[in-house]
Amino acid sequence: xxTINEKLTxxxxxxxxxxxxxxxxxxxxxxxxxxxxxxVKPTVVRTAEDCGKxxxxxxxxxxxANYLPEVLxxxxxxxxxxxxxxxxxxxxxxxxxxxxxxxxxxxQTQEHQVDPERVVVMGVASRGMVSRRKVEEQFAGREILxxxxxxxxxxxxxxxxxxxxxxxxxVRDNCQTCTHPDPVLVDVRIGEPASERKNPNPFQQxxxxxxxxxxxRWAWFTSEFxxxxxxxxxxxxxPLCYCPTCFVDDAKPQWVGKSLDAVDTGLFHLLRAYHCAxxxxxxxxxxxxxxxxINMRMLTKKLNKDVLNLYGVEAGMQPGSPLPLTTYATNDxxxxxxxxxxxxxxxx
Amino acid sequence: xxxFRLSQTExxxxxxxxxxxxxxxxxxxxxxxxxxADCAPGWERVAGSSPLTVATxxxxxxxxxxxxxxxxxxxxxxxxxxxxxxGLLKEPExxxxxxxxxxxxxxxxxxxxxxxxxxxxxxxxxxxLARTVMVGFTCNTMCATCFCDQMGGSPMGTxxxxxxxxxxxxxxxxxxxxxxxxxxxxxLSLTPAEDSDINxxxxxxxxxxxxxxxxxxxxxxxxxxxLYGAPVWQALGESCINCGAxxxxxxxxxxxxxxxxxVRGQGRRIRYWDSCMFPLxxxxxxxxxxxxxxxxxTRNRFMHKLKYFPDRYGPFSCVGCGRCVQDCPVxxxxxxxxxxxxAVE
Amino acid sequence: xxxxxPYPVRINEIKVETEDGNLKTFKLVFENEAQRKAWKxxxxxxxxxxxAGQGEIPIGIASSxxxxxxxxxxxxxxxxxxxxxxxxxxxxxxxxxxxxxxGFPIDxxxxxxxxxxxxxxxxVTTLRATLIYLMxxxxxxxxxxxxxxxxxxxMLLYQDELQEWAKRDDVDLHITVDREAPGWDGLVGFVPTIxxxxxxxxxxSVALICGPPIMIKFTMPPLExxxxxxxxxYLSLENRMKCGEGxxxxxxxxxxxxxxxxxxxxxxxxxxxxxxx
Numbered sequence: 030x031x032t033i034n035e036k037l038t039x040x041x042x043x044x045x046x047x048x049x050x051x052x053x054x055x056x057x058x059x060x061x062x063x064x065x066x067x068x069v070k071p072t073v074v075r076t077a078e079d080c081g082k083x084x085x086x087x088x089x090x091x092x093x094a095n096y097l098p099e100v101l102x103x104x105x106x107x108x109x110x111x112x113x114x115x116x117x118x119x120x121x122x123x124x125x126x127x128x129x130x131x132x133x134x135x136x137q138t139q140e141h142q143v144d145p146e147r148v149v150v151m152g153v154a155s156r157g158m159v160s161r162r163k164v165e166e167q168f169a170g171r172e173i174l175x176x177x178x179x180x181x182x183x184x185x186x187x188x189x190x191x192x193x194x195x196x197x198x199x200v201r202d203n204c205q206t207c208t209h210p211d212p213v214l215v216d217v218r219i220g221e222p223a224s225e226r227k228n229p230n231p232f233q234q235x236x237x238x239x240x241x242x243x244x245x246r247w248a249w250f251t252s253e254f255x256x257x258x259x260x261x262x263x264x265x266x267x268p269l270c271y272c273p274t275c276f277v278d279d280a281k282p283q284w285v286g287k288s289l290d291a292v293d294t295g296l297f298h299l300l301r302a303y304h305c306a307x308x309x310x311x312x313x314x315x316x317x318x319x320x321x322x323i324n325m326r327m328l329t330k331k332l333n334k335d336v337l338n339l340y341g342v343e344a345g346m347q348p349g350s351p352l353p354l355t356t357y358a359t360n361d362x363x364x365x366x367x368x369x370x371x372x373x374x375x376x377x
Numbered sequence: 378x379x380x381f382r383l384s385q386t387e388x389x390x391x392x393x394x395x396x397x398x399x400x401x402x403x404x405x406x407x408x409x410x411x412x413x414a415d416c417a418p419g420w421e422r423v424a425g426s427s428p429l430t431v432a433t434x435x436x437x438x439x440x441x442x443x444x445x446x447x448x449x450x451x452x453x454x455x456x457x458x459x460x461x462x463x464g465l466l467k468e469p470e471x472x473x474x475x476x477x478x479x480x481x482x483x484x485x486x487x488x489x490x491x492x493x494x495x496x497x498x499x500x501x502x503x504x505x506l507a508r509t510v511m512v513g514f515t516c517n518t519m520c521a522t523c524f525c526d527q528m529g530g531s532p533m534g535t536x537x538x539x540x541x542x543x544x545x546x547x548x549x550x551x552x553x554x555x556x557x558x559x560x561x562x563x564x565l566s567l568t569p570a571e572d573s574d575i576n577x578x579x580x581x582x583x584x585x586x587x588x589x590x591x592x593x594x595x596x597x598x599x600x601x602x603x604l605y606g607a608p609v610w611q612a613l614g615e616s617c618i619n620c621g622a623x624x625x626x627x628x629x630x631x632x633x634x635x636x637x638x639x640v641r642g643q644g645r646r647i648r649y650w651d652s653c654m655f656p657l658x659x660x661x662x663x664x665x666x667x668x669x670x671x672x673x674x675t676r677n678r679f680m681h682k683l684k685y686f687p688d689r690y691g692p693f694s695c696v697g698c699g700r701c702v703q704d705c706p707v708x709x710x711x712x713x714x715x716x717x718x719x720a721v722e
Numbered sequence: 723x724x725x726x727x728p729y730p731v732r733i734n735e736i737k738v739e740t741e742d743g744n745l746k747t748f749k750l751v752f753e754n755e756a757q758r759k760a761w762k763x764x765x766x767x768x769x770x771x772x773x774a775g776q777g778e779i780p781i782g783i784a785s786s787x788x789x790x791x792x793x794x795x796x797x798x799x800x801x802x803x804x805x806x807x808x809x810x811x812x813x814x815x816x817x818x819x820x821x822x823x824x825g826f827p828i829d830x831x832x833x834x835x836x837x838x839x840x841x842x843x844x845x846v847t848t849l850r851a852t853l854i855y856l857m858x859x860x861x862x863x864x865x866x867x868x869x870x871x872x873x874x875x876x877m878l879l880y881q882d883e884l885q886e887w888a889k890r891d892d893v894d895l896h897i898t899v900d901r902e903a904p905g906w907d908g909l910v911g912f913v914p915t916i917x918x919x920x921x922x923x924x925x926x927s928v929a930l931i932c933g934p935p936i937m938i939k940f941t942m943p944p945l946e947x948x949x950x951x952x953x954x955x956y957l958s959l960e961n962r963m964k965c966g967e968g969x970x971x972x973x974x975x976x977x978x979x980x981x982x983x984x985x986x987x988x989x990x991x992x993x994x995x996x997x998x999x
Binding site: 632 | 723724725726727730772773774775778801803814815816817825857902955960962964965967968969970971972974975976977988994996997998999
């Protein structure tokens with residue numbers, strides 16, 4: 030009896046093969062098997078024969094929308110920066126997308142990074158991706174040699190141990206609190222659709238931090254980001270971070286210092302989070318790829334909460350609608366400018 | 378060379394003794410809650426008497442942080458107009474006093490030697506090296522991601538260490554390898570190892586995976602341009618997200634950038650880790666970028682480790698610690714890259 | 723042991739070289755007499771110009787070792803440090819670290835040979851140093867041909883000196899501009915075209931070519947046509963540099979470090995490298 034993931038993998042291969050074979054798309058962005066337990070490799074497949082490489086499992090933590098603009102460019106005929114756009118329709122690219130990734134494709138479309146006409150979304154309902162870190166923490170100090178995935182459990186084996194653990198207990202925090210597991214865009218459906226999940230408070234972790242005193246919050250912030258090595262994996266794994274020159278890299282003017290000084294590191298994380306406000310879909314890629322295990326996702330999650338409360342918007346949920354923070358409306362909330370203390374004094 | 382027998386208590390009190398008047402660092406246990414001000418992420422300063430145990434495999438971050446700190450002050454200066462020395466760059470105050478690194482693995486110790494090839498004339502690296510004493514733990518177990526033996530090292534290797542501590546059949550044996558190591562134990566009364574201990578250690582060393590670089594050394598004689606043009610780079614470059622997780626946690630990546638920092642008229646010129654994965658690394662002021670594409674940058678990192686560095690200095694710039702394999706967000710595995718490159722005719 | 727500490731120097735003179743004001747020549751004098759005496763460089767070498775609070779930039783040394791007592795650097799205003807440098811005044815302090823790199827083979831391959839110098843735009847700086855050196859040691863070299871082009875007459879560097887050199891009969895000078903311009907009665911045409919017309923003989927000769935990549939690319943065919951080989955042609959590469967001492971890796975072109983192994987290479991050497999410059 031094949032597992033859910035084995036069935037999905039088979040379906041992905043079949044559909045990808047068909048899309049490439051009949052010329053609908055020139056490339057498919059998916060995942061291939063990783064060389065270590067709990068890893069997969071984002072892979073671009075360009076021929077029907079290569080589709081056998083594609084896999085699907087609970088460790089697909091990187092957001093494939095991140096690759097979309099570049100792969101779209103790679104299937105265009107080569108041209109110089111000043112050459113005109115070639116005439117006629119350009120080749121299409123298929124991409125696997127769960128709920129959050131598909132919302133990122135919506136955001137990319139709203140921000141004119143991606144031409145939706147050229148994207149074939151292979152929609153997969155997410156069952157929640159497993160956090161490799163959570164699994165490793167369960168076996169602290171012991172090396173995990175294989176992880177076998179069953180439908181509802183993981184079987185984790187080492188040289189001298191074997192344990193079966195409930196899968197959901199190891200699912201990433203962002204997936205556990207996610208309410209939109211099903212893709213908002215689907216051109217080719219993989220597996221069964223999923224219904225919206227009920228979650229009375231997706232922002233519980235944020236509320237907990239907000240509930241602390243300012244000293245405690247500062248202590249949390251300084252401690253959380255103190256181990257950052259400035260490798261920028263969080264930024265580079267993020268489909269929202271596509272600036273040709275990131276503010277941290279700018280030399281003229283230099284906004285942020287380059288050392289591991291706590292002020293510079295903190296500034297990088299805060300500014301990056303603010304750049305993602307109103308655009309972040311809480312896909313969790315930043316947190317999943319951090320080699321130092323920093324929970325920088327808490328910052329974007331806090332901003333997601335604010336954007337939802339101020340504008341009633343969740344990024345990427347309404348394809349046709351404008352982005353909340355790049356569009357001006359006269360009835361925009363002003364609470365973020367007028368501080369509460371000021372508002373009370375001035376009776377706003 | 379002196380060889381001693383150590384109990385866990387003796388080891389702990391020895392390390393604690395060092396920490397009384399010297400800076401002693403060890404790999405942080407588990408997910409570090411907070412980096413200390415004088416210490417790099419992934420390491421903690423030994424204070425108090427907690428027992429010294431080190432998890433299997435290499436530490437989370439590499440030892441290079443102590444030899445090639447992030448950042449290193451190269452010069453200081455003032456920009457205050459009232460000061461006659463305005464704009465005059467001066468040597469920074471020298472950091473003195475020994476630092477003792479405890480619990481590093483043979484792979485990291487070897488990386489210090491390898492980095493010493495490009496840094497052999499570098500005053501800052503040499504100064505750090507001179508004040509660093511390395512007390513390493515050899516490995517009884519190789520992790521699935523370890524491949525030190527293939528890169529010319531060994532899990533029981535002592536190259537680069539001042540004191541090597543091995544566990545052999547439940548006995549802890551310390552080999553004091555250098556004068557700097559001898560200085561550390563000068564005032565201690567330790568139990569000399571029995572001949573049987575020494576024999577057992579030699580036996581273990583003989584049985585463990587040996588440095589066997591014959592297979593990979595074949596790579597060194599491959600034609601540079603053929604490796605450069607190998608088809609493997611395209612797919613790798615497509616997967617790579619060009620972050621610095623591999624380079625920053627790599628013990629043998631040693632590129633640096635230089636920047637000035639000024640706070641209230643007082644300035645310093647620092648060097649700090651850079652990564653050839655970043656587009657800015659090779660960007661000209663004109664806007665031209667010789668490695669403007671992601672694939673070119675991914676290729677450069679591997680070519681540097683496996684071809685350019687050996688062409689220049691002899692050995693590969695890789696000790697097989699496997700950190701990059703562990704930490705790569707997209708599972709780019711240098712062992713697979715080597716495998717694919719060996720297939721290039 | 724490498725020293726990363728720049729020598730303190732003062733700006734003694736600033737000369738605006740070009741009509742657009744983007745190129746200035748800075749005459750720098752050492753603050754420390756011992757350091758001035760110890761400084762020895764070869765034409766083609768570069769140095770790090772150092773501005774406290776701004777950073778360092780690698781710039782070719784425009785003065786010849788025979789011009790004792792000061793150093794000249796002609797700097798294009800482009801990035802952060804050069805912009806700051808352009809705002810500096812005479813008398814102000816800055817730093818120089820070097821000399822760095824290998825320089826042209828003035829004492830080896832060039833000795834006793836005819837020298838053809840081909841320069842385009844502001845890449846002429848280290849070739850000015852070379853020409854002055856050659857003229858000071860005139861008997862050590864054969865025929866000297868100097869071909870130099872800029873976009874407009876106003877974009878030519880070292881204009882006073884060009885007039886002086888033109889008067890000499892031991893240097894064959896060809897100065898050209900890209901297009902006809904009012905008041906210009908000299909050569910008109912791109913550097914490769916002029917090089918093709920001048921067609922210096924390759925026999926017992928060495929060519930030094932510095933300029934934009936496109937100029938170098940188009941200068942080679944006419945030279946090859948009359949028999950020049952890659953071993954006879956010296957080029958100077960540029961890449962982003964940080965340490966200048968072959969440590970930081972920034973300027974690597976394959977296994978070659980431009981700052982340490984170069985910046986001067988024969989065309990044969992360059993052709994063996996990956997095109998990462």
